[in-house]
Amino acid sequence: MTDFLGYLLTGLGIGAGYALVASGLVAIYRVTRVVNFAQGAFAVIAAMLTGTLLAAGLPHGLAELAGLLVAAVTGLLVGMVAIGRSGTEPGTSLIVTLGMGVFAYAVEILIWGDQPRSFAGLPGVADVAGARLQAHYLLILGVTVPIFLAMAAFFARTDLGKALSACASNRYAARVVGIDVRRMGLLAFALGGALGGLAGVLTTPVQQVTFDSDVSLIVNGFAAAILGGLTRPAVALLGGLLLGVAQTLIAGYGGGAYQLEVALLLMLTVMIVQAARTGQVQEALR
């Protein structure tokens, strides 16, 4: 039972990381209809940079913040390339983001090399009802949940959030009322960059990061996001947590080598079920 509780909490912590990657995908897709395959790179860049800054003596908090900011700027740059030219089809932009993701590999290897990196997170071991786990997992959860609440409030309560949602709801009408759809798309990319960066700096202390960590991040993040049709952050959070827990349980009780396959299987199942039900996925990938 304590084993189970330990796996559950660890899984929630890992899942929260996936959920953050997913939330970045959702933020960008909602506004631009572009599935951003460079999303994992934001996490890798933020994590690598934070590690370097910590090693250079910058205190915790400041180093992570710098990592986030650079991830947000990276998001903005990817957005400028992907949707900067007006009239670019979302499908074309998707391919551009894929290319930007591969380009990011080259930059990451040039700057940080190809060896795995990590840095220390919240030290110590937490004891929750007899289950022992690294305290850092609780920090991941403790940051992620408020971030999702803040995001929900931002989209539901502020005019800027509503304008972002309006671009997703009806681009033509958004232009009619004078919303700059392109600028909103770039803002969404920056937000997506920051959220991806947050996933990177939060999970790196418990999972080493390499230049190609983005693959597992994007697969898991996409699997979580597709549960909510790529548009619902709350469902993406649930999806991410579910995925994290499922993987940890399978690794804990069975074999540890099947984690990515779990995500792929979930993603395929959801996409097939949704396609049969609503055609939402074809819509999403068109």
Add this chain to the structure above:
Amino acid sequence: MNRPVVEVRGLTVRYAGATALDGVDLTVGDGELVALIGANGAGKSTLVKALSGLVRPDAGQITVRGRLAQAPEGREVFGDLSVDDNLRLGGWRNGRRGRDTTAIYELLPELAGIRRRKAGKLSGGQQQMVAIGRALMARPEVLVVDELSLGLAPLIVATLVEHLRTLNAERGLAVLLIEQNARLALELCHRAYVLEAGRIVLSGEAAKLARDPRVTAAYLGGHVAAS
């Protein structure tokens, strides 16, 4: 005629070689109700887009004195957002202070009871009212309504027309009504233009046009409108 709020001179718009508008001249006076009549594909929607700055003219000039807002064809509400959010975003250009929706509920009281409902779940008539309310949030001097009556029941159209009349009479709002339903447009408006294949082929006082045989034959089903 009084000072025009909209002045279009020699407007030409081409899409990939095909000419959508060809040397169109059109004016809307301050506080005037003007109709633009034409069949599908005549170029009406292109004119609306050009007026709103959504397509770039290939030749000619558009002068708008004051603010122009439009209720677009097909209503185009933000379906996932509430009625109140739709209205607020209509005031997007005004800044935060200009986004108070109270005045709209006084002008269009039908919206007050459904302010929290998602616009996508409303009837066509309610959506048309949301689209008009959203356009009014921009506090325009001239309102462009693209296909007011399309797909709506006559009783609902009558209510909407009454609202436009009141806005025009009491607030001095100029209206450019883009309509396929020529009978409706000529009854409501002071002046009208007839657009065919991208050119203005007829224009003048609405009452006169309603009796013009060329208009009655092509747009009023052969019957002379009651005058």
